[in-house]
Amino acid sequence: MNWEDFDQGHADLRRQGNWRSFVPTTVGADGFLQRNGRQLLNVASNDYLGLRCAFDQQWLNAATAQLAEVDECPMTGAGASRLVVGHDFFLEQLEARFAAFKGKDRVLFFASGYAANVGMLSSLISRGDTVFADKYIHASLYDGIHLSRAKLHRYEHLALDQLDSLLKNIPTGRGRRWIITDAVFSMDGTIAPMKELVDLAEQYGAQLIVDEAHAGGLFGTNGEGLVHELGLQKRVAVIMGTFSKAYGAYGAYVAADGPVIDQMIQQARSLIYSTGLPNVLWASVALQWERVRTERWRAKQVMDVAGHFAMKLLSNGISLGQWGTSIHGLSHATTPIVPVLVGSNEQSLNFSDRLRELGVSAIAIRPPTVPEGMARIRFSWSAAHTLEQAADVASKVKQVFDEMN
Numbered sequence: 236m237n238w239e240d241f242d243q244g245h246a247d248l249r250r251q252g253n254w255r256s257f258v259p260t261t262v263g264a265d266g267f268l269q270r271n272g273r274q275l276l277n278v279a280s281n282d283y284l285g286l287r288c289a290f291d292q293q294w295l296n297a298a299t300a301q302l303a304e305v306d307e308c309p310m311t312g313a314g315a316s317r318l319v320v321g322h323d324f325f326l327e328q329l330e331a332r333f334a335a336f337k338g339k340d341r342v343l344f345f346a347s348g349y350a351a352n353v354g355m356l357s358s359l360i361s362r363g364d365t366v367f368a369d370k371y372i373h374a375s376l377y378d379g380i381h382l383s384r385a386k387l388h389r390y391e392h393l394a395l396d397q398l399d400s401l402l403k404n405i406p407t408g409r410g411r412r413w414i415i416t417d418a419v420f421s422m423d424g425t426i427a428p429m430k431e432l433v434d435l436a437e438q439y440g441a442q443l444i445v446d447e448a449h450a451g452g453l454f455g456t457n458g459e460g461l462v463h464e465l466g467l468q469k470r471v472a473v474i475m476g477t478f479s480k481a482y483g484a485y486g487a488y489v490a491a492d493g494p495v496i497d498q499m500i501q502q503a504r505s506l507i508y509s510t511g512l513p514n515v516l517w518a519s520v521a522l523q524w525e526r527v528r529t530e531r532w533r534a535k536q537v538m539d540v541a542g543h544f545a546m547k548l549l550s551n552g553i554s555l556g557q558w559g560t561s562i563h564g565l566s567h568a569t570t571p572i573v574p575v576l577v578g579s580n581e582q583s584l585n586f587s588d589r590l591r592e593l594g595v596s597a598i599a600i601r602p603p604t605v606p607e608g609m610a611r612i613r614f615s616w617s618a619a620h621t622l623e624q625a626a627d628v629a630s631k632v633k634q635v636f637d638e639m640n
């Protein structure tokens with residue numbers, strides 16, 4: 236077989252510093268990981284609350300006990316799509332309880348955040364609709380918009396004035412208008428101006444969709460999310476989030492009014508044409524959710540650590556891009572994600588290599604995940620880390636900056 240065109244494309248990617256590959260990694264509960272035989276501080280995972288390793292024998296017993304009542308073989312696959320026979324009472328009840336938590340009529344779980352966004356947007360948005368989206372929304376939202384075939388207008392990151400003018404000047408056709416935003420932006424650690432977005436949506440008759448992947452578990456009195464912390468849950472049409480980040484589990488949810496959920500059940504192909512997740516996974520979500528609600532010190536810890544790190548860097552004149560463009564009235568005006576802007580792909584790879592030599596695992600993020608020329612090191616902190624570790628990594632970042640400039 237001839238794969239010359241692939242080989243050529245791969246050679247180009249390597250030349251551009253854009254080649255991607257897997258590195259076997261063992262991640263521990265203590266905020267460290269093992270890679271290539273070395274122990275490194277893990278500032279690269281989205282396990283913000285440090286809950287991923289909350290798995291022990293006691294946990295396993297609790298999960299099994301929860302499931303034994305509804306399923307004879309709870310630990311393996313669901314056996315069918317949820318619309319066939321892959322949906323049982325445990326899942327039915329968990330969704331209902333989670334809907335109450337999110338302050339919405341109903342909730343629909345999906346296999347992953349990616350599947351949720353693609354299924355949600357392609358089923359709710361139609362060809363004649365108009366979508367207004369922050370330029371930095373997640374790739375899965377772009378893919379969902381693309382599948383919907385609606386017309387897309389992007390506004391600069393957090394640029395409310397531009398959004399206002401687009402909403403004012405772009406004529407409303409017969410279709411719906413939608414505004415789509417992340418609550419916390421994954422590569423920038425910025426926070427969406429939620430109240431203003433809700434006001435604009437109401438002023439211009441648009442429906443607001445919020446992706447809380449990096450806000451769920453962190454914001455809100457009980458970890459409900461950013462929308463909830465600001466008391467906006469009744470005014471946001473659709474709230475999506477994942478269990479794969481702060482919850483330290485897997486899967487995702489979409490919370491909305493009943494007809495919106497029904498529309499997804501009828502039309503979301505990533506739900507309909509895919510086997511339901513094994514119940515052991517939903518049991519893990521239920522248990523992790525309990526820890527999210529009851530161990531609120533974790534959210535405070537990770538925010539304190541990330542804030543400490545960011546302040547140290549800023550005081551050393553290091554650019555964090557738009558980080559810190561936060562909104563007021565939040566319990567913590569920071570996020571666990573702190574980007575250090577480096578520039579070219581090559582520089583960012585060298586930066587991350589040098590940090591690794593100094594015992595820190597932080598990943599270089601390159602285009603197309605971020606705009607061309609804005610490659611960066613994305614630091615994502617966890618509740619397992621300490622203020623001392625944050626200060627130590629900040630001084631290592633300063634050292635690498637000085638070496639490279």
Ligand SMILES: Cc1ncc(COP(=O)(O)O)c(C=O)c1O
Pocket residue numbers: 347348349350352373375417421446448449477478479486487
């Ligand atoms: C904002 C956002 N939405 C959705 C997703 C997809 O979630 P999952 O990893 O559960 O598929 C991600 C994951 O990186 C994300 O950052």
